Amino acid sequence: MKKIIGVAVLILWFLGVQHNLLAQETYKVHSHNDYEQELPFWYAYSNGAASIEADVFLKNGTLYVTHAENEIKEGKTLEKLYLDRLASLEKSGELRNLQLLIDVKSEAHSTLKKLVEVLGHYPSLGKVKFVISGNRPKSEEYQNYPDFIWFDHQNLEELDNIDLTKVGLVSVSFKDFSVWNGYGRMTAPDFETVQKAIAKAKASGRPFRFWATPDTKTAWARLAKMGVDFINTDEPALAVQYLEKLDGNTFRLKNEIAVYEPKYSYNPQSKPKNVIVMIGDGNGLAQITSAMIANRGRLTVAGLKNIGLVKTASFDDLITDSAAGATAMATGNKTNNRAIGVGPKGEILTNLVDITNQKGFNTAIISTDAIYGATPSAFFAHQVERDNTEGLVADLTKSPLDFFMAGGQNQESTISNVFKTISFDAFEDFSGPTAVYLGENKVPSMKNGRGKALPEAVKKSLDVLGAKSEPFFLMVEGAQIDNGGHSNSTSDIVQEMLDFDEAIAEAIRFADADQNTLVVITADHETSGFGIVGGSLHDGTVQGDFLTVDHTGIMVPLFAYGPHAEDFNGVYENTEIFQKILLALGLK
Template identity: 40%
Template sequence: MKHPLLDIIALSLLVLFISCKSQRPLVNSEKSIAPKNVILLIGDGMGLSQISSSFYFGNTNPNFERFKHIGLIKTSSQNGLITDSAAGATAFSAGIKTYNGAIGVDSDTLAVELLTEIAAKKFISTGVVSTSSVTHATPASFYAHVRFRSQEEEIAAQLPRSSIDFIAGAGTDYFFKRKDHINLSTMFSNQGFILDTLALNRPKDFSLEHKIAFLLAPNHMPKMSEGRGHFLSKATQLGLEYLSQNENGFFLMVEGSQIDWGGHNNDSSYIIEEVRDFDRVIGEALDYAQKEGNTLVIVTADHETGGYTLASDKGNYNKIKGSFSTTGHSATLIPVFAFGPGSENFQGIYENNAIFHKIQNSVNWK
């Protein structure tokens, strides 16, 4: 006579087998998906309190709420517990820890291969958008190699010959009113660029046969409070429209530069307006990624600026004001938000240069 216990054991093993078998394809399918496109959004100087300001000042829910995969990065540079933007951005663009002030070079001042250069070798289009001069530390770290970030005229001279296909920001003085009196307009045209120094006008020939450069102010774009308008959103939209013509995919870095400047100025209103503008761009990137289904979106910062805190105003717990502990950078951990194929890889706590490697491992551009 068959023992009832044997029936129970057999049934349990069958249920376990079916459960394991049904779960296995989900795991395999997640691992098999590789994003075609990558959008990296960097809020310069944007720590957790800067991000939090978007939850308290504004009439809509911030787009940060749309992310499910969130991590933290440690931002120390090779030679400092507190990083500057150059070393911080080079960690993202080259996957190395380097010294403060370095742009696309290692601690021995040797040029290192950038993510945009790796992408270009795979015939992937690349773009950079910024509200600062495009020769500033963060955007420069995605196309240039110099020993010091202050070498902005040398950085400018490297842009036309770089692998960048689309660029939008400011900095005309570094290209056309240089101390060496060299006007780089000819270099742009020789390298196949359509150059616009007046406005974000979509050129008639918007094909990948030409590169596109928008340089719209002498040094940096105006503050939001000074009437910059939706430059960052419009430039990002143009960049996505242009770059997405490449069937091989694209990499786009967008920087909200002036969040950092609000921190340096200890100006809470400046921060709030710039974060709100940056959040609008996050929404557009997420909308694009949701529609296409093949795009990895990463939002982070190179460091926090100002030791910014959202504190009660004179003890009133229903009123918040921003306060600061420094006019420089701080060492606080920085959030990383990720969406799309490969986004699960960005959870946890890790070094800032790991973002480069996580992107590489997600897209298989090696």
């Protein structure tokens, strides 16, 4: 059985691959005015800067690191702050390739003469490219200097007319081409002007840098994507970290998913017979929006008109975990983080599965987590600690649940004492507690080949439940949107949310055919403080950014469809979801 599941998942992966990360590029950061850092050289170098800038002024035969003569401080020399430190790295075998941009502030010729002399004392620094900026000799004099001296040429119009042999870098002021402040986007004319400047510089075959650029994440990303070779910044550590993740945080969907259009032909005032609760773990508004952008502006969930905002704080913390969040929805009670199906003092709480089962409903759970994961467990278990797997599994075997489709086959030996195991393909009905395993632990992620397992599980379950005369309660969890948030992975968030939307489409399609099913779609909490900082609706590209690797206290959206969907409009506590469902069913 386990081998069959593994082969099936692999086949689904090969058939279902339709997403791609953008190819990772290497972006280089230039530490502008590095001498002004609290730890000159070391701060930028240790944080991965590819280029470091040192302003120098020659006075009394000494090369001081300073912007102006009146700012000279004794002891702050080029040798002590930069060259000696480079030499120590070379001696220890830790020196990497680096550009040292020496911005000459004193008279060019005399300063360069002294610089050549000083650099002659450091013959081992072959991995360092010394590029002279600021006050420089005329371009025709570049050839008069040793091979280890390069020059930063600062006139784009001369590039076609000078000998570029000694030009190691081309730099110009960004302010000569745009007034953009680094927020939002450049105007179209500015963008075109900047683009032309970059193209002209890069046509020379030399690396290019703007100075006087806006120093924001948006500017770093935009200029890097436009082809600027060295990104100018006073925050080298932050810029390196951000740019290293830039492509990894950018995702483009190759093939769009199908979207179902709700028919809205049900009677909104009738009492629903069935209820489907769908929980996207960690799924906030930004996660939904990212998937919508990737799918060129369309999602099934975005076609739903009845929308609420849900407060998610737990009993003992502003920031809930999945255990407390799911317990609030399943039982109508706030509880402590990590607690499942019990109150703040450990008291047993009655859940929706228990209540609906007592009223003659068939009950089922579908999850891309293990069946003993925090969210599904809140609908059948009663434990003060979410990681008490043995206790959660024991509670499952005592619950009135009719069937589940989820991961967790590693606990089959215990679960099978009550739940009969059946394969997904063979599942067509149930006459007693039934288990359909979709994974050994968690169900494989979309990235690792889950394919259409979740929407197909929803469709098959609804076919089976809908064929029976009894009403039903079904909880569906898209568990791994949360994983994408915790790992700060834009691609995982988008792929998992798109998969969840396909499951939503199956639920809405069933509700339209049935005309008497209430569908409630929400989340237990938001994860990662996910934000969308770039992308394109045209080609399905999403660039994300993250506040944290943990949950946040942001309200989460709720969408409702079917009879009494309007009851779910507004802003309310997560415990109200339980109350509203019971009111809609006439059970309260």
